[in-house]
Amino acid sequence: MKHRHPMFARYYARASLALERGVAAHRAALLNGLSGRVIEVGAGNGLNFRHYPDAVTEVVAVEPEPHLRSIAETSAGQGTVPVTIVDGLADHLPAADGSCDAAIACLVLCTVPDQDIALAEIRRVLRPGGELRFFEHVRAATSTRRVLQRTLDATIWPWFGGGCHCGRDTRTAIERAGFVIGRIERLTTADTRIPFPSTPQILGTAIRP
Template structure:
């Protein structure tokens, strides 16, 4: 999310809860099998927190938007593992080099101003061999839909949708940042309930070289 987007933050907080019947299974798949120290970038209102479990030892959740950060701190009190919610940006991340076993990016890499810089920061804070778990919406496969996404991205959509860029090729950006994608599944509106232009999505695992 951006720094302070009070209107969008309140809309997102309500809409994301309504979407949970569709998204909860994908959140579980995103986080399944994680262990050790985890950093979550752009934690929003903390809807991932209920899906973290042992052997995760600690989650550092970074969220810049004040209203969403407050909701995330409430959600952290109900999590099954220790979660610390802090103010911060994806670039730079408030963490030391190679200090985490895994990073989680969930519906956030569309909103960062500089995707390459954010991914470089994620790579910096992960240990070698650490995992990036990602669930992100990406550019459509058909050329017609991509044209629509690019037109929206260049005009009104970022203003209306909290800085969201709906035409990014995030999987390619992850690979360009020095990660190897080990698994990636494309999902559509029938899978997630998220409509075009923020569909399709990709759910996957990448490993830091």
């Protein structure tokens, strides 16, 4: 399995900064109210780190791509909570069973090879009653756009986007993994400035029973 995407990583490191005008407020909403030990799956270049509230005692930030992980090391010093950057994969998280109070999936479940396996791992490392906070782009609402997303996913999009699939039904996958979704908000390009095909997005919270 390939975890190095050097060209995409360098593009994403620049493009993600440009998108922060529309995304930063949603990152803050994603993390608002968290406390305790948190695992962030696919931390990328660490743009979430400065938004973690002081009640968080530790963030274990998992990122398999070397270039993005290197940038995340620098970003870890810009927040107010302790962040440990680790090399790891969503389908084999470096954390013990029930060892985390919350898990963050932010623009990452589009890239994992198997959502069911990744979400089962997230469920494993969460304590009972722990939260999954998610901000993910998902399949479109209209049939025309869904067809276009499926076509892109079957051809050039995963290659172009470092393994990204733009048309996944992530809400259903979260529920299928045994999480109980509480708050959820559906966002569009008007809210996030993220263009199609990586829109719409869902932002919300789910509980591990």
